[in-house]
Amino acid sequence: MADIKKIATRDSYGNALTEIAAEHDDLIVFDADLASATKTGIFKKAYPSRHFDCGIAECNMMAAAAGASTMGLVPFVSTFAMFAAGRAFEQVRNSIGYPHLNVKIGATHAGISVGEDGASHQCCEDFALMRSIPGMVVMSPADDVEAKAMVRAAYNYHGPVYMRFGRAAVPVIHDADNYTFEIGKGEVLMDGTDVAILANGLMVAEAVEAGRALKDKGISACVVNIGTIKPLDEALVLDVAKKCGKVITCEEHSIIGGLGEAVSSLLSEKMPTPVRRIGVNDEFGHSGPAADLLKQFGLCADHIVEVASQFVG
Amino acid sequence: MTFEEKKQLMATACKVRMGVIEGTHAAKSGHPGGSLSAADMFTYLYFKELNIDPKNPHWDDRDRFVLSKGHTAPGLYAALALRGFFPYEDLKTLRHIGSYLQGHPNMNETPGVDMSTGSLGQGVSVASGMALAAKYKNKDCRVYTLLGDGEIEEGEVWESFMFAHHYKLDNLCVIIDNNNLQIDGTVEEVMSPYPIPEKLRAFGFAVKEINGHDFDEIEAAFNEAKATKGVPFAIVMKTTKGKGVSYMENQVGWHGKAPNDDEYAQAMSELKAQLAEVEAM
Numbered sequence: 001m002a003d004i005k006k007i008a009t010r011d012s013y014g015n016a017l018t019e020i021a022a023e024h025d026d027l028i029v030f031d032a033d034l035a036s037a038t039k040t041g042i043f044k045k046a047y048p049s050r051h052f053d054c055g056i057a058e059c060n061m062m063a064a065a066a067g068a069s070t071m072g073l074v075p076f077v078s079t080f081a082m083f084a085a086g087r088a089f090e091q092v093r094n095s096i097g098y099p100h101l102n103v104k105i106g107a108t109h110a111g112i113s114v115g116e117d118g119a120s121h122q123c124c125e126d127f128a129l130m131r132s133i134p135g136m137v138v139m140s141p142a143d144d145v146e147a148k149a150m151v152r153a154a155y156n157y158h159g160p161v162y163m164r165f166g167r168a169a170v171p172v173i174h175d176a177d178n179y180t181f182e183i184g185k186g187e188v189l190m191d192g193t194d195v196a197i198l199a200n201g202l203m204v205a206e207a208v209e210a211g212r213a214l215k216d217k218g219i220s221a222c223v224v225n226i227g228t229i230k231p232l233d234e235a236l237v238l239d240v241a242k243k244c245g246k247v248i249t250c251e252e253h254s255i256i257g258g259l260g261e262a263v264s265s266l267l268s269e270k271m272p273t274p275v276r277r278i279g280v281n282d283e284f285g286h287s288g289p290a291a292d293l294l295k296q297f298g299l300c301a302d303h304i305v306e307v308a309s310q311f312v313g
Numbered sequence: 314m315t316f317e318e319k320k321q322l323m324a325t326a327c328k329v330r331m332g333v334i335e336g337t338h339a340a341k342s343g344h345p346g347g348s349l350s351a352a353d354m355f356t357y358l359y360f361k362e363l364n365i366d367p368k369n370p371h372w373d374d375r376d377r378f379v380l381s382k383g384h385t386a387p388g389l390y391a392a393l394a395l396r397g398f399f400p401y402e403d404l405k406t407l408r409h410i411g412s413y414l415q416g417h418p419n420m421n422e423t424p425g426v427d428m429s430t431g432s433l434g435q436g437v438s439v440a441s442g443m444a445l446a447a448k449y450k451n452k453d454c455r456v457y458t459l460l461g462d463g464e465i466e467e468g469e470v471w472e473s474f475m476f477a478h479h480y481k482l483d484n485l486c487v488i489i490d491n492n493n494l495q496i497d498g499t500v501e502e503v504m505s506p507y508p509i510p511e512k513l514r515a516f517g518f519a520v521k522e523i524n525g526h527d528f529d530e531i532e533a534a535f536n537e538a539k540a541t542k543g544v545p546f547a548i549v550m551k552t553t554k555g556k557g558v559s560y561m562e563n564q565v566g567w568h569g570k571a572p573n574d575d576e577y578a579q580a581m582s583e584l585k586a587q588l589a590e591v592e593a594m
Contacts, residue, residue, distance in 0.1 A: 028449065052445065052480070060438040060472035067442025070420075070428060071450065072373070075442075090432060091469075095439055099420050099429040 012147035014039030111252035128257020142204035149181035332391025348388030381436025434467030463495030478517030525550030
C-alpha cells in the first residue's frame with residue numbers, strides 16, 4: 001500500500017469547512033486556541049470574520065455555540081476530542097444535547113494516535129460520552145473522502161452532531177468520484193462469509209488490509225465501515241452478523257462504550273452472535289510515535305488477522 | 314416612567330410573586346427564594362424592557378432573555394404567563410408529569426423560553442453566543458441574561474465574561490441577582506464572589522449597581538446599558554431573597570423549598586394585601 005495517498009482527516013475537516021462556507025453564510029466556526037492543530041485555521045485564513053477563537057475556555061465555547069445556533073447560525077465547534085467530549089461534556093449534554101440544538105462538534109486528535117503528547121491528550125472515551133447523550137449523532141470517518149462528505153452531511157442535518165477526526169495521516173481508501181455518504185449508513189468494503197469485521201476511523205484501512213491477508217489464509221472476511229456509530233446501521237450489522245456468524249469490532253477507542261459495545265448490545269438483544277472487540281482495553285495510553293503505539297495497542301491489521309484467525313479457526 | 318406605569322409594574326410584580334407561590338405550592342417543590350428576589354426584574358423585563366411578541370414567541374428579531382439561574386423558573390414562568398405567553402392557571406402544573414413547565418426552563422416546551430437552562434454557569438455563555446450571532450447577522454436585537462450571585466462561583470461564568478468583552482458584545486446585558494444567599498449559607502460563608510462590581514470592571518464590563526426592587530433604578534440601569542457602546546454591560550442588583558413573603562425574606566432555608574398549605578395561605582394573604590396597597594396608591 002506504499003503508493004496510496006495519505007491525508008489526516010483533520011485536514012479534510014478544515015478543507016470541507018472552507019468549501020461549504022463558500023456556499024453558506026450561516027456556517028461559522030468556534031475554536032479554542034487550537035486552530036492550527038484542528039485545521040479550522042484553513043477556514044480562518046479564507047473567512048477570518050467567521051472564525052471565532054474562544055481562547056482556552058472550552059466550556060464557554062460549547063455553550064456560546066449553542067447560543068449562536070438558536071440565532072439561526074450553524075456553528076462548527078472545534079478543539080481536541082479530550083476537551084470537546086471530556087472537559088465540556090456537561091455543556092454539550094445540557095446546552096446542546098438537551099435542547100437538541102444545531103451545533104456540529106468537530107473534535108480532532110482523538111485516540112492514541114495523538115502519539116507523543118501521551119495519555120492526557122489521548123481521548124479514548126469520546127464515543128462513549130457522546131453516545132450517551134440522547135439525540136446526538138456520533139461519527140468517525142475512515143479517510144479524507146468520507147470525512148469531507150461527513151462534514152457536508154453534518155451541515156445539511158438539523159441537530160447536534162459529534163465528529164471525530166484524527167491527527168495522523170491515513171490512507172485514502174475511497175474513490176471521491178464514486179462516493180456518497182449518508183448519516184447512519186454503513187458500507188460493505190469487502191464481502192465475505194466467515195467473519196464480519198466492523199471498523200471505523202483509522203481502523204478501517206487496517207481492517208481492509210487484514211481482510212486481504214485473511215483471504216490469502218483462506219478466511220473470507222466481510223469488512224464493513226461503520227462511519228456512524230450513532231445511530232448505528234442496525235440492519236447492516238444484523239445482516240452481516242447473520243451471514244458470517246462471528247463479528248469483530250475495531251476502533252481506536254476504549255472497548256467500553258464505543259462501537260464494540262454498541263454492536264454487542266444490538267446483537268445480544270436481537271441476534272446473539274459471538275463478538276471480539278478490538279480497541280483500547282480499559283487502560284490509558286502513553287507517549288510514543290503514533291505508528292508504534294497503534295501496533296503496541298493492537299490497533300493494526302496484523303492484530304486483526306491474529307484475532308480473526310483464532311476466532312474462525 | 315410615569316406614576317401610573319410604575320404602579321402598574323408594582324402591581325404586576327405582586328402577581329408574579331403570587332405566581333411563584335402558586336407554582337411551588339402546587340409542585341410541592343421548586344425554588345421560591347431566588348424567584349422572589351428577581352420578581353421585580355422579571356416584571357420589568359417582560360412588561361417594559363424586552364422587545365417581544367407573546368403571539369409570536371419565535372419572532373426572529375425579538376430580544377432574547379436567558380435565565381442563567383434556571384432554578385428560578387417559577388418567577389420566569391409567572392412573568393411569561395402574565396405577559397400572555399400561556400395561561401396563568403397552568404402555573405399550577407409546575408413540575409408535574411406531562412406539564413410543559415419543567416423544573417428548569419425548557420425552550421422546546423415552553424412558549425417564550427429562549428434557552429433551556431438549569432445547570433449553573435451555562436446560560437451566560439449561551440447568551441454571549443446569542444449576542445455574538447446577533448452582531449454577525451447585523452441584528453439590532455439585544456440579549457439579556459440573569460445570574461445568581463452564587464452562580465458566579467462557576468468558572469465558566471468568567472470564561473464567558475472574557476468572551477463578551479473580547480468580542481465587544483455591547484448588545485449583551487448581564488444581570489446579577491445579589492441576594493447574598495446560596496444553598497449552604499451566605500455567599501461570603503460558602504465561597505465569596507465579592508467584590509462583584511470590581512471584578513466585572515476588571516473583566517472589561519461597564520457596571521451599574523442598583524436596588525433590584527426599585528423600578529426607577531432598574532429603568533435607569535437599562536437605559537445606561539443601551540447607551541453603552543463597545544463593551545458589555547452588567548447590572549449588579551442588591552435584592553432580598555424571598556422578597557414579599559415575610560417568613561421567606563433573607564432565610565436561606567427558602568432557597569429550594571415549597572410552602573405547605575398554611576404557609577401558602579399566609580404568603581398569598583400577604584401578597585394580596587401588598588397588591589391592594591399598590592392598587593390604592
